[in-house]
Amino acid sequence: MESTVKLYSLKAVELKSYAYAFLFVAGNIVLPQICHLIPMGGQMLLPIYFFTLIAAYKYGFFTGLLTAVASPLINHALFGMPATEMLTILLIKSALLAVAASYMAQHTKQIKIQSLLAVVIFYQGIGMIAEFFLTGSFMAAMQDIRIGFPGILLQVVGGYFCLKALKNV
Numbered sequence: 001m002e003s004t005v006k007l008y009s010l011k012a013v014e015l016k017s018y019a020y021a022f023l024f025v026a027g028n029i030v031l032p033q034i035c036h037l038i039p040m041g042g043q044m045l046l047p048i049y050f051f052t053l054i055a056a057y058k059y060g061f062f063t064g065l066l067t068a069v070a071s072p073l074i075n076h077a078l079f080g081m082p083a084t085e086m087l088t089i090l091l092i093k094s095a096l097l098a099v100a101a102s103y104m105a106q107h108t109k110q111i112k113i114q115s116l117l118a119v120v121i122f123y124q125g126i127g128m129i130a131e132f133f134l135t136g137s138f139m140a141a142m143q144d145i146r147i148g149f150p151g152i153l154l155q156v157v158g159g160y161f162c163l164k165a166l167k168n169v
Helices: 015-035 041-045 047-059 061-079 084-108 112-134 149-165
Strands: none
Touching: 015 041, 015 047, 015 061, 041 047, 041 149, 047 061, 047 084, 047 112, 047 149, 061 084, 084 112, 112 149
């Protein structure tokens, strides 16, 4: 039996949107730094997407999109990562993730593994097509699947447990 879950759709005029986005952006700054301690950790674990998924699914489109856009830009400004040539595709994928996660949460009003899997498949699928057209490289477009499969699993499974832990917040 599924328990009650509090999902929100915070608006741009709500201070809570910015407060939550700030926290999730901070997570999207710290987690990639930790993952980059592992060789190829960023490419393998795709950490910059993790808190964007949580923000958008739990707190709605605006908070998710704010997290999706601010995280790569701030990381790039502070640490030079993602690299300039990857910044556009990361912004596209992050925005797609925010759209898909907020839509799925509002549509299902539940936290389910299959819902999170659908979100990740959507943003990665459309994102790979965009990356292919931007880079002209099939191998570059497939990198998140080839190398980042552990990160995809982390998003789905870790996202599920994180959202479950936040279900009444």
